[in-house]
Amino acid sequence: MPYADLTRVVVETDQRQVPRSHAEKYELKTIWYWYPLYCLGGISFVAFVILTITGILLGFFYVPDGQLRFTASRDLTNPAYESMAFIMNTVPFGFIIRGMHHWSAHVMIAAVFLHMCRVYFTGAYKKPRELNWLLGVVLMLVTIMFGYSGYLLPANSLSEGAANIGINMTRASPVIGDQLATLLFGDTNTLSGVFILRWYWIHVFILPLVGTGLMVLHMALVWLQGVAEPH
């Protein structure tokens, strides 16, 4: 498209509104009691925005180091866990910011799952929206990986157990199992605590990068193709 045309399109698009739905356009009687379910995708996005904000704040105080050490009273601890305790007890509003991060994560995953159910049951994945459905499935996996990596990071007993399960599941994959586990967790066991640093980087860089990009595409496709409505 030539440059002049592009500018014309941009200028004329200036006053563009959300495309009206099929039902609005043709004055259809719609099945109104399904409409509340259409906010779930938006809720998961709002939760993601809150997660980004609180995550940036938490990132100023969190130390991604899972190496085991002893406290003065000979109990096991590690810098990541210490920094979590610091955030919870000392940082002003740290308690509530961590709480927001925690609960937004739960809300986001629940909303994503319910959103997927809504799309499934109203047949909204059908032609011509196959690509958007595939993007959505990948986004759901990204969200679950966000959740999983998120609860690895506090370096408490839950993350220890989860890391062990994750390492064993990764190692069980054929041929490249051990290499894959070493790549993702830094080792084939949790002793060294390298997995905290690995998953920290996945949690704060790789997943946000992939996730945000796919989310923009996902929503752009909804904008272009319109909302699939029950009618």
Place this chain on the structure above:
Amino acid sequence: MEIERVKGKIMEGQAGFPRQYGPTRSDHQPGIPFFPQETARDFVLIFLLTALLFFLSAFVTPFLGPARSPQISELIVPDWYLLFSWGLLKVADVFPQFVIGDGTPLKTVFNAAFWGDLLSGIPVIFLLILPFIDRGREARPAKSPVRSAFGVAFLLAWIFTASLYSIREVIAQRWQTPTGSPLINDTAMKWFFVIPPVLVGLTSYIGLRRLGYQPMRKWLFPYVAGLTAIVVAQAAGIFLIPGWLGPEVRPYVILLGIFLLVLIIPMLVASVAVFALPESEARKWVVRSGVAAFVVFTGLVVYFTYSGTPNHVAFTWVLSVLYPNMNTLVLMPMFAVLTTYLGVRRPYSSYEYLLNECYQCGKCHTVCPVTKVEDDALGGLNLVYNTFKKQHDGVPLWTCLACDACSAVCPLDIQYSDYILEERAKVHARMAADGGGKE
């Protein structure tokens, strides 16, 4: 030109027609603008959500727990959204374990962890290929019962039972017999992966097809009677086969019999009602017996739980028979009654549910022979459209020839003539009820 006239009448300039052609054309669309109206509505939702999150983070503290340690800690339970995968890992040892390609670079060990990976991958693979295996046009849940029933059974019930299995240790510890062995054994928990999803799937299928105007009694009778036969056979086996009941349960055989009767009677009522009674009667009897059984069962449970230790011990021994067979003795009666109710209930209250699909392409109007000869046709009589909008004074209903030309061209396959005939039958029925006189 006829086509120009029709186009001018029914499309351009009408409310909702999106754009004007010619020099005045613009991309401005009528409707609710994004800003500020829709934005304001969205902010209500956003603020509510944020308020909820603040409330939760202030009053429900996220768990931090002890620092990580290589020692084996107590039971590890992942967050709820990964429970299903954890349950599938735990159940994976029922599969055969072997090694393929030992000594080659492609060595694959089929151990429990690998089976667990495969099982957890099944839902993902299914979701990825879904839009390419379901190519149908139908979007409504009740109009595509296979997809919906499969979704309820697989995406909801199966994931739920898998998640439940991941906390089998908690369940085994929480519910125990007076002698300290778990009430729900591992075999029953494993069957829980198979039987509830199948029951849920069949029940949803029957219920949804009924909702979408299919009579379902041919399905109902074998299904409900089959479930009843299974439960009755097992109940008979419990009492008649020596050695099924342990010596501790023997003293409580009468109480066990009462509980089984409360479970079986509504199933029997449902089977007989589906087989012998007209639909409205069957519906009444199923609801009555189902509600009565529910009330009695709940009452018995509450009474025996809270009326002193001896009663509670007796009740626990009864449960030690019911719980290991919960997939049959408890679930099947519930699903038999529920399915019967869903399968004989009234479908959507009016034919409007089907007419709702219309998106007013106008093809039916073009082919309708009545509008070509009626005087009214020039004055805007559109049989289908007017009926659909409830803008008729009886004229569209009685001038229709039921020639079915409209249904033949309808891109959404709406059976308009069926609707007309049904509406006329209703009027006749009303007249007959009034004594058959002239209107």
